[in-house]
Amino acid sequence: MEVEDKIKIKKKEENIRKKRLLSIKFNYIKKERIMRKQKYFKYLFIVLMMILAISFSGIIQAASGAGDSERVIRKLMVLSRPQATSPDEYETALLIVDGMRELGLDVDVKVITWEQMADVVWYDRDSWDMTGWQMTARPERLDPDELVYNLFHSSTAEKGYNFVGYINPKYDEIVEKQRITLDKKERRALIFQLQGILANEAVCDFVVNPMVNIVYNSKVFKPESIKEMAGMGIKNFWTYIYAEPVGNQKSIILNSNDTVQSINPLYVSGSVDSWITELVWDRLMRVGQDGLPKPWAAKSVEWVSDKQAKIVLREGMKWHDGKPVTVEDVKFSFEAPLSGEVPMYKPFISNIESIEIVNDITLLFNLKKAFAAFEIATLAKVNIIPKHIWESILEDLKDSPDNAESIQEEIPIGSGPYKFSSWKFSEEVVLEKNTEHFSAPKMEKWIVRFIPNMEAALGMIQNGEINFLATYLGDSQLLQQKVEENPDLTMVSSIDLGFRYFAFNHRRPPFDDIAFRRAIVAITDRDIIVTAIWKGFAVSSDSVISPALEFWKNDNLNFPSGGVEEAKQILKGAGYEWDKKGRLMYPEGKKEKLN
Amino acid sequence: MTLLYPNSDFWWIWGYLLNQKYNYFALRIGQMLLTLFIIVTILFLIFRLMPGNPMAAYIDPTFTQEQQQILMQQFGLDKPLWQQYLIYINNLLKGKLGDSFFFRAPVIEIILKVLPNTIYLMLGSLILAYIAGILGGVFLAWKRGTSTETIGIVFTLFTRAAPQFWVGMILLAVFSFKLGWFPSAGASPAGVVYSSELEKLTSFVFLRYLFLPMLTLAIYLMGLPLLLMRTNMLDVMGEAYVDMARMRGLSEKRVMLKYVARNAALPVVTAMAVGIGYAMGGNVVIETVFSWPGLGRILVKAVSTCDYSLAQGAFILIATVMVFMNFVADILYSLLDPRVKIGG
Numbered sequence: 006m007e008v009e010d011k012i013k014i015k016k017k018e019e020n021i022r023k024k025r026l027l028s029i030k031f032n033y034i035k036k037e038r039i040m041r042k043q044k045y046f047k048y049l050f051i052v053l054m055m056i057l058a059i060s061f062s063g064i065i066q067a068a069s070g071a072g073d074s075e076r077v078i079r080k081l082m083v084l085s086r087p088q089a090t091s092p093d094e095y096e097t098a099l100l101i102v103d104g105m106r107e108l109g110l111d112v113d114v115k116v117i118t119w120e121q122m123a124d125v126v127w128y129d130r131d132s133w134d135m136t137g138w139q140m141t142a143r144p145e146r147l148d149p150d151e152l153v154y155n156l157f158h159s160s161t162a163e164k165g166y167n168f169v170g171y172i173n174p175k176y177d178e179i180v181e182k183q184r185i186t187l188d189k190k191e192r193r194a195l196i197f198q199l200q201g202i203l204a205n206e207a208v209c210d211f212v213v214n215p216m217v218n219i220v221y222n223s224k225v226f227k228p229e230s231i232k233e234m235a236g237m238g239i240k241n242f243w244t245y246i247y248a249e250p251v252g253n254q255k256s257i258i259l260n261s262n263d264t265v266q267s268i269n270p271l272y273v274s275g276s277v278d279s280w281i282t283e284l285v286w287d288r289l290m291r292v293g294q295d296g297l298p299k300p301w302a303a304k305s306v307e308w309v310s311d312k313q314a315k316i317v318l319r320e321g322m323k324w325h326d327g328k329p330v331t332v333e334d335v336k337f338s339f340e341a342p343l344s345g346e347v348p349m350y351k352p353f354i355s356n357i358e359s360i361e362i363v364n365d366i367t368l369l370f371n372l373k374k375a376f377a378a379f380e381i382a383t384l385a386k387v388n389i390i391p392k393h394i395w396e397s398i399l400e401d402l403k404d405s406p407d408n409a410e411s412i413q414e415e416i417p418i419g420s421g422p423y424k425f426s427s428w429k430f431s432e433e434v435v436l437e438k439n440t441e442h443f444s445a446p447k448m449e450k451w452i453v454r455f456i457p458n459m460e461a462a463l464g465m466i467q468n469g470e471i472n473f474l475a476t477y478l479g480d481s482q483l484l485q486q487k488v489e490e491n492p493d494l495t496m497v498s499s500i501d502l503g504f505r506y507f508a509f510n511h512r513r514p515p516f517d518d519i520a521f522r523r524a525i526v527a528i529t530d531r532d533i534i535v536t537a538i539w540k541g542f543a544v545s546s547d548s549v550i551s552p553a554l555e556f557w558k559n560d561n562l563n564f565p566s567g568g569v570e571e572a573k574q575i576l577k578g579a580g581y582e583w584d585k586k587g588r589l590m591y592p593e594g595k596k597e598k599l600n
Numbered sequence: 601m602t603l604l605y606p607n608s609d610f611w612w613i614w615g616y617l618l619n620q621k622y623n624y625f626a627l628r629i630g631q632m633l634l635t636l637f638i639i640v641t642i643l644f645l646i647f648r649l650m651p652g653n654p655m656a657a658y659i660d661p662t663f664t665q666e667q668q669q670i671l672m673q674q675f676g677l678d679k680p681l682w683q684q685y686l687i688y689i690n691n692l693l694k695g696k697l698g699d700s701f702f703f704r705a706p707v708i709e710i711i712l713k714v715l716p717n718t719i720y721l722m723l724g725s726l727i728l729a730y731i732a733g734i735l736g737g738v739f740l741a742w743k744r745g746t747s748t749e750t751i752g753i754v755f756t757l758f759t760r761a762a763p764q765f766w767v768g769m770i771l772l773a774v775f776s777f778k779l780g781w782f783p784s785a786g787a788s789p790a791g792v793v794y795s796s797e798l799e800k801l802t803s804f805v806f807l808r809y810l811f812l813p814m815l816t817l818a819i820y821l822m823g824l825p826l827l828l829m830r831t832n833m834l835d836v837m838g839e840a841y842v843d844m845a846r847m848r849g850l851s852e853k854r855v856m857l858k859y860v861a862r863n864a865a866l867p868v869v870t871a872m873a874v875g876i877g878y879a880m881g882g883n884v885v886i887e888t889v890f891s892w893p894g895l896g897r898i899l900v901k902a903v904s905t906c907d908y909s910l911a912q913g914a915f916i917l918i919a920t921v922m923v924f925m926n927f928v929a930d931i932l933y934s935l936l937d938p939r940v941k942i943g944g
Contacts (some may be wrong), residue, residue: 164665411704430713431893462775
């Protein structure tokens with residue numbers, strides 16, 4: 006009995022529990038339903054409010070002119086590197102933005118580091134409006150081709166250097182034509198035309214060509230032996246081999262704020278690396294002080310036809326390990342990139358159809374098509390490397406995921422005027438003169454010290470720890486003052502081949518419109534930028550070609566410079582209007598469309 | 601006899617303690633490995649989530665898309681992130697740190713090239729700082745309540761608070777540019793090559809190059825041991841045995857150095873062990889001011905060029921040493937100070 010009772014009681018209890026659970030569930034469902042209803046009301050309320058708001062703003066719009074707010078230009082963003090690392094760029098950006106605001110634009114400067122900027126501008130091409138940018142001087146840029154072609158040809162717009170996205174079939178046609186025009190005067194006319202188009206269409210807001218200020222110790226070097234090169238200043242190959250010592254100091258000791266990445270003739274890496282490769286390896290031609298290519302390791306370069314060059318090699322040249330330099334080596338050097346293990350040099354040799362060896366000192370280069378810049382872009386660019394060293398290296402690389410760029414020779418062997426001597430990582434690289442070279446340097450050693458602290462470098466040129474201030478990123482005025490205080494120091498200022506500019510993103514309105522771009526160019530006050538920001542150590546720029554290249558620079562360019570008044574005229578002429586609040590609006594019918 | 605041959609109870613207790621000690625070691629080692637794993641994972645993510653792109657270093661008018669593809673493949677950046685992570689962990693377990701994107705050379709090779717310089721600089725300044733700090737601490741504790749102490753403390757706080765780059769530039773301006781006693785950049789004169797590290801370390805010229813950066817760092821590091829030493833001294837000076845020593849009529853000098861300082865130095869020793877760990881990290885600021893060819897500058901370069909493998913490799917190395925030295929400090933403490941119990 007007792008047991009049965011217990012079971013009954015238990016069952017009862019269970020039933021009660023179940024009922025409770027059910028009622029709880031039911032209650033819950035009820036509550037949820039109520040909540041849902043409440044939510045519907047909420048949504049309904051929000052929708053109603055939105056309808057109200059839209060109709061209300063519609064009324065306001067109707068009052069201030071139909072569709073005006075749609076025509077107002079959106080907020081724009083100008084990218085600049087930080088003031089701390091690039092004060093000139095940042096200050097220029099502020100100046101331009103001030104001008105843009107005067108035109109009735111809502112615009113701000115956005116400061117980002119160079120790494121981020123490169124990432125955005127380069128790999129996210131649809132996402133930015135305007136950005137500060139700079140092109141630096143390099144010997145191969147002494148031929149206008151690289152700048153006029155790669156920066157603005159439509160083929161490089163998607164992934165290459167035409168990051169502004171400029172597309173103009175007419176420009177493409179002319180820029181392609183100048184490539185195959187071998188007559189210099191004719192080619193110059195084409196280059197002039199291209200500069201004309203770039204200025205008329207205000208493709209970029211060119212700002213300045215800075216001055217390259219380089220200081221040397223005239224107690225160490227004979228001033229007449231220091232050579233100035235067009236667009237490059239006195240820091241160049243010719244100074245390094247012609248510089249003559251005055252006293253006992255027989256080493257050129259120069260500074261760099263950056264370290265060397267690698268010393269490799271098959272790898273285009275940092276700029277300091279290129280100073281070294283230039284001296285250790287010879288090239289068939291060298292860019293001369295005047296900016297024009299001249300035979301170097303080649304005794305002569307003779308054009309048999311548009312597409313065939315006959316090259317006679319200089320006799321008696323030797324590698325630093327004592328073996329002779331042969332035509333085989335030359336052929337090998339120009340064919341090495343074909344192996345696929347030297348990707349960076351591939352573009353420079355892609356135009357070569359074949360290389361024939363005629364005899365011990367003569368080669369014939371056959372081109373696929375005529376190329377005006379071939380001498381500078383290829384013959385003066387490709388390093389001549391010893392076949393007896395690199396052939397087996399390239400062979401071994403075929404089975405490895407690495408390529409020639411990751412090879413670092415223990416002692417790099419070239420045939421150039423300086424021999425590799427030592428490399429103390431992060432500290433210095435020492436080269437010593439190659440006495441057997443046909444143009445042996447007058448100095449015994451060439452030493453580059455890596456000094457990230459600019460103030461220290463400035464102190465070192467004063468106390469003699471370095472004797473050639475090759476890199477100076479600080480205040481030019483201060484530098485000049487220090488030089489004036491010290492009778493041993495001489496400063497040479499030259500117009501840089503490189504230039505500073507603000508790039509417009511042609512993919513995004515309003516920068517797709519010539520009139521708008523011309524207006525921005527007009528408000529950029531280059532005189533103030535030169536005097537106030539650069540303190541006179543720059544010249545105003547209106548073209549990709551530096552005034553240092555007198556032969557190629559077009560001096561009659563129609564680049565607007567009339568300030569806010571002219572800008573407003575340009576905009577009015579193109580149909581732009583201002584709303585009641587003074588905000589700039591697109592011409593009637595134009596709508597912003599962002600990808 | 602009983603002292604030499606203790607009874608079985610003693611052995612049992614000793615064994616238990618020993619066992620506990622091993623457990624403690626095992627636990628600490630486990631914690632260490634877990635910490636390192638977390639560090640390694642965070643490092644992997646942090647550099648990849650950082651804005652920027654290693655390709656930025658190659659932007660050039662002649663840099664084509666094809667070349668970019670080749671580079672991405674070479675760097676292994678064409679793979680999805682989780683695959684990169686697995687490869688990275690796998691390589692780490694095999695002890696491989698990978699190749700630097702920027703220098704195109706094995707990370708370990710690059711680190712080893714600059715590590716000796718960093719160690720000379722850091723150890724040199726650490727030793728200098730701890731000698732000066734301990735002596736200074738003793739001195740200030742001794743001069744308790746005098747104006748010398750006030751001035752000393754203010755000065756110490758000042759050296760601790762002064763920015764290193766500022767101190768460095770002042771020293772450069774005075775001793776290098778004005779007086780010309782010391783060179784201003786690098787670790788050796790232009791063009792000088794040493795045949796071995798030992799020759800370099802023992803050469804007077806190298807020491808001249810080392811001096812200014814070492815001094816700058818020592819000035820900064822000195823504050824910690826000095827203040828620590830002083831506080832400990834003051835604590836210990838209140839102990840009964842010190843009074844006892846004084847009552848015995850021992851000279852003040854003897855009381856201070858033999859009875860107080862020796863006991864007060866204990867925490868300073870462990871602080872130094874941790875300090876050595878930090879020393880591995882090099883010093884970004886001082887190495888840049890004095891153009892010292894060390895790990896700190898390489899780190900800056902690696903981070904600014906998004907050289908993931910170099911930055912990871914260097915940070916992992918630093919983190920490992922730091923975590924390990926912390927472990928050593930803990931162990932040292934438990935060994936040196938019987939009051940610190942294991943486990944508990």
